[in-house]
Amino acid sequence: MLLALHTGQRLGDILTLPWSAYDGRAITVSAQSKTGARVVVPVRPELRTALDATERRAVVICTRRDGHAWKSDHFKKSFAAARDALGLPDDLHFHGLRHSAAVRLAEAGCSPHEIAAVTGHKSLSMVSRYTDQARQETLATTAIARLENKTRR
Numbered sequence: 001m002l003l004a005l006h007t008g009q010r011l012g013d014i015l016t017l018p019w020s021a022y023d024g025r026a027i028t029v030s031a032q033s034k035t036g037a038r039v040v041v042p043v044r045p046e047l048r049t050a051l052d053a054t055e056r057r058a059v060v061i062c063t064r065r066d067g068h069a070w071k072s073d074h075f076k077k078s079f080a081a082a083r084d085a086l087g088l089p090d091d092l093h094f095h096g097l098r099h100s101a102a103v104r105l106a107e108a109g110c111s112p113h114e115i116a117a118v119t120g121h122k123s124l125s126m127v128s129r130y131t132d133q134a135r136q137e138t139l140a141t142t143a144i145a146r147l148e149n150k151t152r153r
Contacts, residue, residue, distance in 0.1 A: 008101030
């Protein structure tokens with residue numbers, strides 16, 4: 001979950017991400033499964049701590065308890081079972097973490113181009129679909145402040 005939240009990558013790319021993609025400084029997705037984009041995402045301290053503390057039991061970072069790589073369908077079923085066991089809403093899906101990553105970047109003031117550089121989106125309209133609502137209040141506050149400044153002059 002931390003990989004998805006901190007890198008904004010799709011489930012398929014997270015599940016196939018090899019340890020060799022992590023150099024202690026960044027995660028490099030050599031070719032996203034959907035777009036083919038190469039994405040290098042600097043690793044924040046929280047993710048670095050988690051990765052550095054994780055035992056390397058396989059070629060890929062994300063493994064099942066038995067050390068084998070996840071298959072997407074099995075992961076989705078396990079994720080849904082964990083969600084249900086925790087009493088979380090049925091509409092909570094792993095892909096929502098990709099959305100959350102984009103929203104967090106937008107709330108931090110990142111431009112659509114900066115967000116796309118992290119998530120690997122090819123279309124800025126898709127980035128906007130994820131982030132427009134998150135930025136609305138910030139943009140409205142900035143707009144009203146500019147209007148106030150103009151009015152004072």
